[in-house]
Amino acid sequence: MTGNRVVAKLLRFKGLRVVGFGFEGRSNFVVTVTPHKNGCRCPECGRRGTIVRVMPEPRRWRDIPVCGWTVWLQHCPREIWCPTHGRVVEAIPWAGRFARVTYRFEYVMLKYCQIMTQKAAAQLLRIPRSTLSDVLHRTITRIRDGHRIRGLKTIGIDEISYAKGHKYATLVYDLDRSCVVWVGRGKKRETIDVFFHEVLSDYQKKQIRWACCDMSDAFMGAIKAHCPNATLVLDRFHIVKALNTAVDGVRKEQWRLAGGDERKALKGLRWLLYRHSSTRSKDDTQTLRALEKANNRIYRAWRLKDEFEQFWEYKAPWAAERFLKSWTTSALRSRLEPLRKFVTTLRQHYFGVLAFVNSRLTNAIAEGLNRIVKIVKNRASGFRTLDAFTDMIFLTVGDVDIPAQIPTRFRTV
Incomplete structure (x- = not known):
């Protein structure tokens, strides 16, 4: 068995072929790879294209650390001609478009951040905390990009404090599926109006049958104004x-x-x-x-x-x-x-x-989800921005299982 085959077996690479490897510095292990069977595909439509040229400079993607070594995948991407989209750079099968980390790194990062602080996850992945925060935000944004709420029939609305100085966020829950579908800044009528105007279509608003909230005039007024077929139930608690x-x-x-x-x-x-x-x-x-x-x-x-x-x-x-x-x-x-x-x-x-x-509807599910959200907030000792807090809310109790969106062959533990 050749050395390249041994490295591929040890690192459990799938969908790519190892063509070389070497050590760089004190902590970097660089593996030169190339797509196996699924290369030269358009990143837009997935069709195979004709190779136009090979990039002169190789690109690198960070992979999960192994035995204290930081693993980098190295490859020279190829420009291809797609009959539909013209001249584009081929899709990289082991990483997202414009990403600098592999799918496998993203999956491990997401799983770590669900159960521990970002500081601890950054130490395990051997990257700075600020870098992990940026990569986490880009990954969650990419996965949720274009996501649309579907099958929303029972909603709950509540607010939660996310920072000192009376800073609040409004959370909208799908009480049938026990998850958070939207997070907005503030707790006034203007905030919840953004959800109904920009996130839901007229058809979706008509499909809502039940809505539960506290005795806030802002929440009750928005539900009555935007959901004509919804029955408002005041929370028993x-x-x-x-x-x-x-x-x-x-x-x-x-x-x-x-x-x-x-x-x-x-x-x-x-x-x-x-x-x-x-x-x-x-x-x-x-x-x-x-x-x-x-x-x-x-x-x-x-x-x-x-x-x-x-x-x-x-x-x-x-x-x-x-x-x-x-x-x-x-x-x-x-x-x-x-x-x-x-x-x-x-x-x-x-x-x-x-x-x-x-x-028999209550906001008990929403209060239970609020408790998980508060645990996330306390575990991080607070968040400086609502965007960072929103990322963690969607990662832990969102309506999309974000780690499950990573391709199956790159999910590892």
């Missing part, structure tokens, strides 16, 4: 959070009015009032029932909160609507101002709250 805030408002009012001895009875109630009835112990329930004599206003707020939990169990819209009307009437008669304000909010978004009964 944010409604429950607003109710808990109202109950805690009653507790705070009573705490401020209470004296020294009365405060002892109210101490430690904050998190106890937040708990769902299914997670409370018998002792916790007895403590709350004792408020009927100790502080009747907090007791009434707690009872109304517990009664509202029943709303989420209804399956029939008419029964849920009847319950909601009865509950809001009781809350208004309670003479508890924080709860009266909550009822006002509830009535403003009445149909969005009732829509939950038919859809």
Whole structure:
């Protein structure tokens, strides 16, 4: 077996032929290669062309490091004549067009960046961190170039902070496939309008059947304006959070009015009032029932909160609507101002709250994806730009499996 064949076997080259190799400096291993069977193809249409000339200067592509050596592939590309596109440089089968790294390097880089920091990935690949960041951005941009969102029927919209100084990004989710389909700068109406105007066609907007978001006027207004066939469902989590805030408002009012001895009875109630009835112990329930004599206003707020939990169990819209009307009437008669304000909010978004009964739709999937996005952000100790953050979002929870777009024969571990 010749030395060239041994190098090809050891490095597991596929789709190319080794014609020479040598060591350069202290850490570079240069392998001269040429396409095997699939050379002289047009990069635009893939048709074979006639060789016009061979480039005088060889080009190099960085490959994955082996045994501490940086491997470079070297080849003199050929200019060909394509019947359709004229005079072009042949497509390189082991690397993307205009790329300076191989597909195999890109695949390993993408897999590393999914599970570790870019700094750690750069150390393993033996390149500067800034270089890895640039290559990562170009690779993700190339793979996602021309990508169109398809089959979008259920969307979720939420915002996330990506930097200090109240800098936010708006994320749009496909709740059916549990992935992020779009990221935009800011959280205002203008931001989400960009998604509906520039990313989705009129046909796609008509295909959206369900949309879930919090009680943001910007998100709700955009959904109503752009998605004529979509039913808006307000997120259950944010409604429950607003109710808990109202109950805690009653507790705070009573705490401020209470004296020294009365405060002892109210101490430690904050998190106890937040708990769902299914997670409370018998002792916790007895403590709350004792408020009927100790502080009747907090007791009434707690009872109304517990009664509202029943709303989420209804399956029939008419029964849920009847319950909601009865509950809001009781809350208004309670003479508890924080709860009266909550009822006002509830009535403003009445149909969005009732829509939950038919859809059972929540932003739980979006919140779960947000958690992964925050882990990525914390792992990197933050991002300087939204573009870098967006790259990592698409790489980890995007609607395209980016490493899977690398040709199969170049996927290695």
